[in-house]
Amino acid sequence: MIDVHNITKRYGHHTAIDRVTFSVAKGEVLAFLGPNGAGKTTTMRILTCFMPATEGTARVAGFDCTDHPLEVKRQIGYLPETPPVYQELTVTEYLTFVGQLRGMAGPTLTSALDQSIGRLELGAVRHRLIGNLSRGYRQRVGLAQALLHDPPVLILDEPTVGLDPKQIIEIRELIKSLAGSHSVILSTHILPEATAVCQRVVIINKGRIVAEDTPEQLSARLRQSEKVSLALKSRPADCESKLQAIPGVLQVLPGQGGGTFLIECELGRDLRDELARVAVMNQWGLLELRTVSMTLEDVFLQLTRHEDHSAEATETTVSMAPTESMDG
Template sequence: MIEVEHLSKTYGSTEAIRDVAFRVETGEILGFLGPNGAGKTTTMRILAGYLPATSGTARIAGYDVHSDSMAVRQRIGYLPENPPLYLEMTVEGFLHFVGRIKGMAAGDRPHRVQIAMERCGLLEKRSVLIRKLSKGYRQRVGIAQAIIHDPPVIILDEPTVGLDPRQIIEVRQLIKGLAGEHTLILSTHILPEVSVTCNRVAIIHQGQIVATDSPQHLMSNLGRELTYEVEVAGDQQRAQQLLGQLPAITRVEPLSQDSQDQHGPGRSRLQVIAHPQEDPGHAIALTLVQNGLELYELRRQQVSLEEVFLNLTTQEAAPDALGIRWLTPRQSRVCSTTRQPHRRSAKEIWHGHRLRKHSGHLPAGTAELFFLALGLHRRRIILAAGGLFPSADLTRAPTASLPK
């Protein structure tokens, strides 16, 4: 369903992403993981047709995002990090508005709005102004506008950021309910979301994919060490000595003493650390039993996804070594097109459209919504790509030239 090959994006001499490649099969949920500034948002916007790639290809449902961008936009639903919502509209009114600008037929629109509200749990809020909704419900509205035209592919950029634990659970259940009928890419740096939501994971670091696999395989194969917990009856020091002599074992540490152990007299617990390339579980059990020690438990501890993530993303160069110059607040306002709209934003984002009178009132994220919607109506939009950088990747951006 989604094929990305050798995708790169540069801003001047700065590489936001480099040689990115991954696949997402039909019905899968791919967790796109990475620290802030790693290139997640850049990749998502290229897939959504909002940014052009410098090189490489990406295909969605068989269509190239560059040469067949109109067909791609008709087949994706996109939720940017800041949902493009009009706060003075009601939930139902906003979804009808989105349906109109996405070119949906008038006869089909009420049915699609009803389905989107049902799937996102918004029926009770249909007549409520969006500004009166909690952040969790606003996020639901953002997802509803992404799925209103029933796209085969849904791209969600940080859908749970800023939500409280209850809201996170609700949005997580909503996302899982979309799987199967839709193919999803979930961009996030919140690791528990990936473990419980996604079929596969792609980890991006400093603009490059460093791992892609299922969460379970990543935790099994990419841990720094193998750890076993052993409960044994007998001489604890002798057990430590015997296990420490095994070639695959790097160290053995006591977890409890004989006299203090709650499991009964003569028992102790040990933590056994082994090389990640080895699996000495059988050798541990055999050594203890053959030497007259009673083995009560041998359990391999699972490496967490957090540990795998840190393992793959801790080799980070200092900002100066990457040629990054930090931005002043004024420069950040010029570079960011979604976080802090200002009087120049519409003119800087695209040319040829008389949106200047609205630019002081554009809500965060409106750029993405209008770009996709106007694209569906086949209007020409010229993106001033040379002077723009996704706001989520500002720490990687080159210094902007300020407008006069």
């Protein structure tokens, strides 16, 4: 449904994104993650035909974003980071205006308007001026306009910004419900949000794609050891040394609580049985024993920091390289 191949965007000598390639299947919800300034918004703007790429191709629903921008715009619903609302209009007036711009009229527009307002729970404020609404309600109005024409593709840039916790849960559930019938790109810096609603993740850093996979597969690829959380009633003086002596244990890290430890083990080895046996045999008072998974936040930080360090090392190598004399 969305196919991006080697797109690059340059502003003079500055390269905002560099040979970005990824795809989104029909009905898939994809998280597009990256730190501030990584190139997320630039990529979104190219996909929505707000601006062209310097190089490469981007296609939405089979239409090229450069050659057929109007056809692409008919296929997408777009929510930018700042909702594109007119504050002097009421919610109903604004959504009616958006529908008319998209060629909707009569009963079709009325039905779509009521459905979109109901979906985003805007009924109580539909006749109020948008300028008098809270930020959370304005965000919901922005989402309503993106969904109004029931597009096959949705591009959402930070859709839960400004919402309260209850509204965030509701919007996440709405996005999850769109999977299957819509292809969704969710650009966000809120990593638990990506884990909650997305089937696949693309991570961009400094304009380049550094990873693309499911959260589970990314964790598996980057995990270098197994981790186990251990909680005891107390912390006997000899427990650290006895835990460290277990074959396969790499490191024992005391936690903040009195009897808590994070135990790092060799990759592929499940030592919970042996850890439990040692704790019970020594009568330490075993309270908890569980594996610790690598979170999407861990993956994100490891990938972006690795790229940053690699770039710094390259710059250092270049700066230290001998230069040829111009005299010879």
